Amino acid sequence: MLTSQRQTIILDLLRRDGQVVAKSVAEEFNLSEDTIRRDLREMSAQGLLKRVHGGALPLSPDLPDFSTRRTVSSEEKRSLGAYAAGMIRPGQTIFLDGGTTTAEIVRHLPRDFAFTIVTHSPTISGELEHHPTAEVILIGGRLYKHSMVATGASAIVAISLVRPDIFFLGVTAVHPAHGLSTGDFEEATIKRHIAQCSVETYVMVTEEKLDTVSPCHVVSLSAISGLIVAASVPDERLKPYRSAGAAILKT
Template structure:
């Protein structure tokens, strides 16, 4: 088997299983474990995976800061935001996570029914300044500037007083085995707390976030009610999530 063929198969295993165990792959390929470890070292150097003891894990690329992310896949984000906004009903409390995709929900919210938006993001709250029917609850705390959201004990306490009907969650990575994750421990804890307080959690995912793992786990796939994804997402990429009984809405 050629080296390039092995590496392609290794990536297939990584996408399918969420991890590569060097000993198991060596046995399956009928090769030495040293050969597989060399392949993994080379692939890690190429930025294709993250080497760990005994094998490898997927790797999520570093995200640019909040301002730089605003123009990334803006058309797709607008579609996802519009689809999410369609789910909002009169009288509901909806918790909006921070992020540029979530900001598109605000821009598509209905303007002829009354509802409440709760958020720990000052940028999301500011987007609602001129909305005619939305009541706004802004949860404060220590500002995590990368995502422009409040974190820490003060934010936790404020969120604990709420019981949202819907939570629209933003993450940096999604994987059917490792769940939804993000890059900051405190931010992940806040997201997880909001989900625990909410009746339903839905995740908006752009294409580049699939099959990746960021350092801090937020939720397992089975912990959310649904995904909102681009309509052009390949069916085989979505199948592992559907098998976990997660509703999938295309936009």
């Protein structure tokens, strides 16, 4: 591996990801961080990138939609979203919960076949405006502004009328004994109801949600079809969940 070659690759990484982290690049090349840092320093002096603490950023701030897309989604959430979207088959009806985690699914939805998305989140439905093949069913009701989803009796009634093939549930906490929970009572009730109406229910779980509990119980682990977790999560942490009867899907 030649030095200049390595620097070209670093620039590629920068273009692709919008950032480079000295530590992870060093790991990737199996070199010391010092070497990478030297590279970054040098390239910064040549005006090829902008050096920042921890790594480097491109000189041009980013593509316009890149920043909005990036705002909330971590790499982990992105991989979960892509995996979940990959589970969808032509013609299926999918219920998408509200929240940033499930919103990530929308950005990876297939565009080469037709399916139906049901959601009680105006935010989610808004993101689907320009999707070419998705039929969208919006569930109405009283809008709970904190998480921007429709709630109340009318939402429950409307949900009862659909039978989704898959429900992608979003929660704030997952625990081996206490199951899935969230912060608002009304929301928890709605989520539970959707799960009951759906053939399968999957939960996207970022690592920091594991082994935590929120005030309002949604459903137990045995009631769902599986947890979707990032491949980077160690098996050790997932063991209690397997024991509790939950299927684990790793991205």
